[in-house]
Every structure is written in C-alpha cells, then in structure tokens.
Amino acid sequence: MSAVQVDTMSVHQPQAVYKTSIGKKIIMAITGITFVGFITGHMLGNLQIFLGQDRLNAYAEALQGLGALLWFIRAFLLAFIALHIIFAIILYFENRSSRPIRNVRVHNIESSLASRTKIFSGLLIFFFVTYHLLHFTLIVTNPEYAALKDSLGRHDVYSMMILGFQNYIISGVYILAILSLSFHLSHSVFSLFQTLGLNNAAWVPRLRMISNIFAVLIFIGYVSIPVGILFNLAKLPEGGLL
Amino acid sequence: MNVTLYIWRQKNAHAKGKMEKYEARDLSPNMSFLEMLDVVNEDLITQGVEPIHFDHDCREGICGACSLVINGRPHGKQHATTTCELRMRHFKDGDTIYVEPFRAKAFPIVKDLTVDRGAMDRIMQAGGFVSVNTGGMPDANAIPISKKDSDTAMDAAACIGCGACVAACPNASAMLFVAAKVSHLAYLPQGKVEAKKRVQAIVSQMDKEGFGNCTNHLECEAACPKEISVKFIAKMNREYMRSSVVSK
Ligand code: FES
Secondary structure (H helix, E strand, O other), X not given: OOOOOOOHHHOOOOOOHHHOHHHHHHHHHHHHXXXXXXXHHHHHHHHHHHHOHHHHHHHHHHHHOOOXXXXXXXXHHHHHHHHHHHHHHHXXXXXXXXXXXXXXXXXXXXXXXXXXXXXXXXXXXXXXXXXXXXXXXXXXXXXXXXHOEOOOOOEOHHHHHHHHHOOHHHHHHHHHHHHHHHHHHHHHHHHHHHHOOOOOOOHHHHHHHXXXXXXXXXXXXXXXXXXXXXXXXXXXXXXXXX | OOEEEEEEEOOOOOOOOXXXXXXXXXXXXXXXXXXHHHHXXXXXHHOOOOOOOOXXXXXXXXOOOOOOEEOOXXXXXXXXXXHHHOEHHHOOOOOEEEEEOOOEOXXXXXXXXXXXXXXXXXXXXXXXXXXXXXXXXXXXXXXXXXXXXXXXHHHHHOOOOOOHHHHHOOOOOOHHHHHXXXXXXXXXXXXXXXXXXXXXXXXXXXXXOOOOOOOOOOHHHHHOOOOOOOHHHHXXXXXXXXXXXXXX
C-alpha cells in the first residue's frame, strides 16, 4: 500500500493582514509606538520654555526651518492618527459584539480601568489634540498670537505659550487632557511590546511597570509647563511684548 | 454548610435566560463545586423541577469540560483550579454564589450553564495538529529537542481547552487558547514544518468564529486553570508576523 499524501492545512488562503485580529493589533501598536516617540520628543522640546525665550524660539524656528520635511512628518503623523482611530473604532465595536449578553457578576483581576477605557481616554485625547492644533499650531482660536515676534524677529512661541497658559481655563483643560493621555499610556507601552511579540514571562511585569512609570513621567513633564507658568517660573519677557 | 445560589437558567439557545435563586443545604465542605450542584439537582428532580444543566466529564481537572463563571470569575476564585477541583471549603457558610455560563458570541448557550465550545474544536481542526504521513513508529530521541524548548512546549501544551480565557477576557477573545496551541507546536521540530501555514490557518479560523480581539488586558492568564502565560500570545504574534512577511 502506498501512503496517500494528505496536506490538510493548505486548503486556505491567507487573510489580508489588516483584516485579521492580530493584524489590527499590530497596526495599533506600530502607530502607537510612533505617538510614544512624538509625545516624548514634543515634551522635551517644549520643556525648553524653562530655559528662556531665546532657547525656545530658536528651537521653534529650527523646526519651521525643516520646511518640506516638517510637512512630511506632519502628514505622516496625521495619517497614523487616522489609522489608529479607525482601527480603534473597529476593534471597539467588534469586541463589544463578541459578548452580546454580559455576565451579571464580573470580577476583573489583571485588567485596569485604564486598559478597559482606552477608547474613551483616546476620544478625549482626540478632542484635545484638535483644539491644541487650532490653538497653538494653526492659531485659529487666538489669532492675536500670530503677530507675536521676539527681538530677533522670530515668531515668539515663548510668549504665546505663556499667554495661553496664563488662562486658567486653558491650563485646566490642558491638565485634564494630559491626565487622560497618561491614563491611556499607562497601558499602551506594555501593550505595544506585547503585541509586537517583544515580550516574555520575565518582562511582562517589568514592561507593565515601565508603562506606568512612563505615563507618570509624561504627566509630570507636560503638566509642569502650565503649572510653571501659573507659578511664574516662566514669565513674559522683561521689556513686554513687541 | 449552607449556601445561596443564583444560577443562570435558560431553556434553550433561543430562549431568554435569567438568574434564579436556589438554596443548597447541608453540604459537606469537602464536596467539589460540581458535587454541590449534583446535590441541588437531586433535590430539584425530587421536586419535579428540571435540573440545572452544566458541563463536566473527568472531574479531576484534566479534560477541560467543566466551565462556569463563579462570582464573576471563570472556574471561581481559586488560582489554577478548574471548577471540578474547586471545593466547597473555599466558600464560607452562608455565602451567596453567582453561577453563570462561559459567555461569548462564539460560545452559544445550549441550555442553562452549558455552552457550545465547538468553535475551539474547529480552531484545532484548522491547525492544531501536525500532519504525519504515517510510517513506522519513529525511534525515541531520534529528533533531539533542547530541554528548554521541550519544557516551554509542555507549558503551552498544558492547555486543556476549557475556554476560561475566553470567558475571562473583557473582549471574549480566544487568543490565549490559540496562542497555546500555536506555541506548543512552534517550539517543536515536528510542528515547525507547518508553523507558517498553521498560524495563518488557525488565526483566520479564530477570527471567523467571532471571538473578540486581544487588547492585552491579561485577564485570561489570571483565569487559566493551567497557568498558561501570556508570553505565548507574544510568541504567536511573532509567529504570525514572520508568516505574514516570509510566506509571500
Ligand atoms: S471536568 Fe474535566 S477538567 Fe473539570
């Protein structure tokens, strides 16, 4: 008798990556890692407000000087934001429908409030980023900022930030937004490493800890800006605004 | 000891279910949770009431047939213990206990606490095996496998396919189960041959069954009676990425 070759696993067409559950996770992770990089860089850049007007405005001008590259980066970030949001919404609805009738009693052990409410913290971040761009980047909400110049004729980003954050409502909204961002991040860093397969048993608790520490550092870093301004650690330039 | 039970009763797959109250009296603390339900059922039968349906088989923690979400936790609060191995001494006299089925869209309720976990069988059929075109029995140790790999494969192979991970997951995802099957075979030379095909086949079957997507809550690992680690989910993600990039 001759053996019959049966290859049972081959009757199968691989799914497009973005359609599979793991593929969707990977898209969330790769876009997410980009935001982690941006959030860190943006924070370090803007903390230069505590080094004085000249330093911050020079940094801002250098960024503007990137020209086409800056626009490329911005377009890239916007596309990633769109992807992150689209897939978050798809995942949210798929995951909701995967258990149509919920248990009367639910006892969570390992998941955190942050991990279970990322769609909502994400939504808050989205609203805030939209406002933040209109406020400081596109200067739509406070058009008077556009005319601010320093003594070297550069756009006076330093004074713009101080004027912005001297407003209690703007600072309050900002702090709440950073709170939801940190909340989101407390699960994100761990999650993206796990999704990308960069994890093992020993690193599960470490990455969760790193994720929390990162979230706290981001919170302190960003919130120090409005708080520093409200406590006069960074003041408007001596000679007043030009 | 006596306990008050709230148990999910549902006539059939299409009926609307609800929690019903039962009193379980004169229990021995050494009874297993399932034996306690047997006692309640004996009582119901003498009263002419339809007994409570629940899944069970080996009653020694090895087959994966028993289920039940007990006070919000699959297999109850005892760590690394199946419902059949859970004892009444883990509860206090006078406790109120909520008993519900393993809920997920992919696990339709058959009756009461019994759910259809056929989705997991279909996942196994899609890729949870190695194809062997039989011949004589191979010699023992003909294929050397490192101790580390064989241990890791065995850790993954400890999965009994009960579905507690699905029941525990806020998203009703089956990732831990599927990851255990993928990893178990991916660490062994016999499984490596079909590793790329397997992960694609098994993931696409998992998605087809309507399980949710993993968002790394880690509830599955906490609920698993066999302590399957979420490191296997990371392993499966690696296997999946490799197969998506390399197979083209
Ligand atoms: S009945 Fe077999 S594991 Fe519980």
